[in-house]
Amino acid sequence: MATLKDVARLAGVSVKTVSNVVNGYSFVKPDNRRRVEEALEATGYRPNLGARNLRRGRTGFIALVLPELSIPYFAELAGLVIAAAQDHEWNVLIEQTFGTLAGERSALASLGPHLVDAAILSPEALQVDDFQLPVPAVLLGEHAVDVPISRVGIDNVAAAQAAVRHLISLGHQRIAAIGAHPHRGTAALRLEGYRRALAEASLPFVDELVVPALNYHRADGAAAMRSLLDLRTPPDAVFCFNDLLAIGAMRAAGERFVRVPQDLAVVGFDNNEESVYSSPSLTSVAPDKAAIAQAAVALLHRRVESGDALENVETPFSLQVRESTVAR
Amino acid sequence: MATLKDVARLAGVSVKTVSNVVNGYSFVKPDNRRRVEEALEATGYRPNLGARNLRRGRTGFIALVLPELSIPYFAELAGLVIAAAQDHEWNVLIEQTFGTLAGERSALASLGPHLVDAAILSPEALQVDDFQLPVPAVLLGEHAVDVPISRVGIDNVAAAQAAVRHLISLGHQRIAAIGAHPHRGTAALRLEGYRRALAEASLPFVDELVVPALNYHRADGAAAMRSLLDLRTPPDAVFCFNDLLAIGAMRAAGERFVRVPQDLAVVGFDNNEESVYSSPSLTSVAPDKAAIAQAAVALLHRRVESGDALENVETPFSLQVRESTVAR
């Protein structure tokens, strides 16, 4: 692998002059510039990023800390973050926490200024004490605890409210919610949106219709749905806090021969690609994931470059209505 | 951030002694070792990986080049590769190619010995000329072209054959295949398995029942299925070359009120988590993804450490029978 030294020798100039050409420094004689460029071409020089970053005190990487890549929402988001990071000449390092406190702590511990320039976090269990981060960070989702960190995300209350309003507008009266969670910030906000939508339609808030889910996997949605169907009076609609829960819920409904949407309307959250092709397809709250990814990366870039202050960016969302609430 | 120098000053020893302690060199006096360890603890020292790797001539990273993280198979695989890489103290850099030749070329071009120590590739369109890799690499899947690179994967012919045999054993006679592809190595092998299963049961190979798919997304499966249902005599079973195609196919069948599995049996390939919860759930060939990830990383590690020769690792697979071929 060619180094600056090799190029310099070939071009007959000093190492620094080559460095100047590579970095676009203006004052290089046309003649030298040409010779250097030819030598760069001939040697196929590529800068050694490790050395450059050692010198510059930057690493060229950002971390993306998320629960699990096998969760479609995070997989899609990761893809978009990688794409967005490229625009800022950043490479992305993905750390999986598996949604556990230990996993999140160890992911954070492995982060250091020598490894990444900044971090994008999707924590689920972190405590206040854990947020002594060595690098600028941005939170995707919500603050579970009150901590001074930038955040990018949608208005979860409004989004949940829109979803439940949709169910109400279809005439549903007994609407369940799946996904309540003791520590998750988003869960609390979505529950609040659910509560508000019920209230504005003067529908009662019924405790037994709110089912918690510890993980947000398909199996949890199925289990929650089964418990709802076991109620003396099962719900006629259900709002799930993510699409996986909804997919699981629809599956459980099918197993009991409960028809969706005729007997039970279902709304999800995240708008996974999977939900477009499920049978029935799933009505879902669709956050603009590309906007989230771009906003997060751009925010960190500003932060690292110019030490900008904390920010709270709100990204748009929409409600995608499909067969799980309105039959074809 | 503390450096070796800081620790050395605090412990009253030379930088190198600290380095020796950090790297587990044996001959350090117990007394000094203790003092150094205390100083390490006190300063919270973390080695600067950039500097270490610059010195060692390694980067500590491997690249994982794949089409798209939003494809569940690759997302799951990526998660497993990250986990496997951790065991070898490697961080994983994910590059998305979006299945295009240009994307794959640019991903490969961005790879260099200064960026990654090795690479795991899932190419779809690469030509022979492109395989002038600057680092050791391993191919996941199949050689589309004859090129001397290590490979990890399942026996695609046998796996496809098992899937089609299963359909034949259920009494199906007119079995379609979705996913033929002009350049993809796996596609050719799966088609061969399909062909062999038909042959050994003395079933005819019918051209119109083999439908190509350029991408392997859900939409392509749906489109292919529609064309099959438009045939004068539609198939009574279909073998899809991945689960996404199968999900799309089931969706298209549902839209035409073709019942799965009563009117049409469907088998997929990859065994995505999604397929367990679809309605009906999907029978699928299940490669051992964890084994693939671990084998690929371990192989590269051997290669980098001791310059081992090329290898061809075959990982196990199984057939997961679900509702799309056998009604509950």
Add this chain to the structure above:
DNA sequence: CATCGTTGTTCCAACGTTGTAAAGACTGGG
């Protein structure tokens, strides 16, 4: 012609780490 400012180039040091070689400290045997 001396001075100055501008432009262009080079040299040196440093980023934090580790391999090498050499120096220093200790041990036991003669």
Add this chain to the structure above:
DNA sequence: CCCAGTCTTTACAACGTTGGAACAACGATG
């Protein structure tokens, strides 16, 4: 008490890069 050998520590250089200072060449100005 010296020497050889073993154990322990240190100084130095180097990995490839870039910022800054120093220097050189140049034309313009007074």
